[in-house]
Amino acid sequence: MSATRSDRGPRRRRYHHGDLKAALVDAAVELIAERGVRNFSLAEASRRLGVTVAAPYRHFADRDELVAAVAVRAFGALGAAVAAEVDDADPPARRLAAMAGAYVRFAGANPALFEVLFGSGIDKDRFPQVRKAAEPAEGALTSCVALICGDDAELAATLTDAVAATAHGYATLLLDGTFGEASTAGDVAAGGAARATLALIEGRAALL
Amino acid sequence: MSATRSDRGPRRRRYHHGDLKAALVDAAVELIAERGVRNFSLAEASRRLGVTVAAPYRHFADRDELVAAVAVRAFGALGAAVAAEVDDADPPARRLAAMAGAYVRFAGANPALFEVLFGSGIDKDRFPQVRKAAEPAEGALTSCVALICGDDAELAATLTDAVAATAHGYATLLLDGTFGEASTAGDVAAGGAARATLALIEGRAALL
DNA sequence: GTCTATACCCGGATAGAC
DNA sequence: GTCTATCCGGGTATAGAC
Numbered sequence: 001m002s003a004t005r006s007d008r009g010p011r012r013r014r015y016h017h018g019d020l021k022a023a024l025v026d027a028a029v030e031l032i033a034e035r036g037v038r039n040f041s042l043a044e045a046s047r048r049l050g051v052t053v054a055a056p057y058r059h060f061a062d063r064d065e066l067v068a069a070v071a072v073r074a075f076g077a078l079g080a081a082v083a084a085e086v087d088d089a090d091p092p093a094r095r096l097a098a099m100a101g102a103y104v105r106f107a108g109a110n111p112a113l114f115e116v117l118f119g120s121g122i123d124k125d126r127f128p129q130v131r132k133a134a135e136p137a138e139g140a141l142t143s144c145v146a147l148i149c150g151d152d153a154e155l156a157a158t159l160t161d162a163v164a165a166t167a168h169g170y171a172t173l174l175l176d177g178t179f180g181e182a183s184t185a186g187d188v189a190a191g192g193a194a195r196a197t198l199a200l201i202e203g204r205a206a207l208l
Numbered sequence: 209m210s211a212t213r214s215d216r217g218p219r220r221r222r223y224h225h226g227d228l229k230a231a232l233v234d235a236a237v238e239l240i241a242e243r244g245v246r247n248f249s250l251a252e253a254s255r256r257l258g259v260t261v262a263a264p265y266r267h268f269a270d271r272d273e274l275v276a277a278v279a280v281r282a283f284g285a286l287g288a289a290v291a292a293e294v295d296d297a298d299p300p301a302r303r304l305a306a307m308a309g310a311y312v313r314f315a316g317a318n319p320a321l322f323e324v325l326f327g328s329g330i331d332k333d334r335f336p337q338v339r340k341a342a343e344p345a346e347g348a349l350t351s352c353v354a355l356i357c358g359d360d361a362e363l364a365a366t367l368t369d370a371v372a373a374t375a376h377g378y379a380t381l382l383l384d385g386t387f388g389e390a391s392t393a394g395d396v397a398a399g400g401a402a403r404a405t406l407a408l409i410e411g412r413a414a415l416l
Numbered sequence: 417g418t419c420t421a422t423a424c425c426c427g428g429a430t431a432g433a434c
Numbered sequence: 435g436t437c438t439a440t441c442c443g444g445g446t447a448t449a450g451a452c
Contacts, residue, residue: 036329042429052437052438053429054439057430062428118380118384119327162374162404165377166377169378172326178372192366192373196373198415199408199414202410203406203407205407206406207407228418249446251444260419260420260421261446262419266417
């Protein structure tokens with residue numbers, strides 16, 4: 001048993017040097033993508049980086065704090081995906097439908113990240129950064145709805161909820177397998193969300 | 209340390225007698241309601257029943273099999289809650305909206321059970337009973353939609369998805385705290401889901 | 417059908433050396 | 435800032451007695 005540490009196992013270079021914090025977030029994203037948030041552990045992230053289990057505690061108070069960091073990143077990616085869908089040349093209704101579709105498509109393409117955001121019982125009071133990170137995406141939604149509803153603030157608020165809930169529902173059902181496991185399921189769900197959004201807009205008089 | 213087993217702890221009577229299987233499902237429902245599916249363990253359920261950790265394995269192959277049994281029960285309760293909302297005297301649109309509201313209200317009233325159904329990564333291929341248990345609720349939905357869409361099967365299928373996704377979205381956002389933590393949040397979400405359902409019906413032409 | 421006992425593995429978290 | 439070493443707790447699952 002005289003094996004030195006570097007003998008056993010296909011570990012990467014160690015992080016004696018710099019940004020272990022950032023490296024941990026990267027590793028966490030990878031691991032969560034591979035095995036889900038549920039089975040994610042600080043210990044395994046440490047192992048993957050070739051670092052001892054004690055090291056992360058210099059950078060994160062506990063496991064949850066690292067998961068929160070992943071959530072911040074995930075909200076950023078989600079916001080970018082939705083914003084990328086906005087084409088100012090399109091009429092507002094079309095834009096809103098595209099945003100709903102992008103939301104669902106993001107969930108289908110990044111199920112683990114989406115799960116971090118909504119299925120990991122993360123404490124948003126303890127980690128206000130997470131709530132903060134969600135604001136860009138929310139803003140894109142509300143401002144687009146405002147264009148449709150004009151100055152009817154009550155309708156705008158209700159329609160915003162309805163569109164958000166519908167897109168979110170398609171996304172979660174997609175991840176639950178309701179639309180099948182095939183690679184086409186994501187497109188089916190995204191298309192459904194987009195058209196449902198249009199239907200909500202058309203029938204919005206019934207919202208009040 | 210000569211304490212006999214019955215000395216330590218406020219255990220209930222032991223189950224040397226009968227329906228440990230049913231008792232385990234009951235205990236699981238309680239525990240999951242108290243602490244969530246995530247933190248549910250066979251071991252703790254055993255403890256609560258005053259039974260050793262080995263006993264459950266006579267009745268369930270593993271933890272997941274017990275969780276699946278809880279899911280079957282939960283789907284039954286959900287189906288009953290939705291069906292109870294159907295009043296044949298009402299017009300179909302109103303009925304559908306009421307069902308959506310009932311779905312959301314069930315989630316708000318039984319967050320843990322709802323979480324078992326959709327947030328516990330339960331393998332529905334391994335446990336087909338779970339999928340089976342969902343059918344009554346689905347049937348109530350589809351048959352109501354059929355009354356609205358007449359013989360347009362494609363529209364019916366799309367509207368069914370849209371209504372389901374919308375109700376599901378309101379339910380999951382409700383449990384995520386989006387509508388606040390107050391006791392009124394459930395009613396807000398349920399009302400929103402019902403009205404959004406009406407809007408989807410009104411605007412259903414945009415679904416195709 | 418339930419018990420006792422135990423083997424096993426894993427994760428969280430900390431103390432103290434370097 | 436990372437290491438070594440370790441404690442602690444918890445859950446899963448099995449073997450074999452009763």
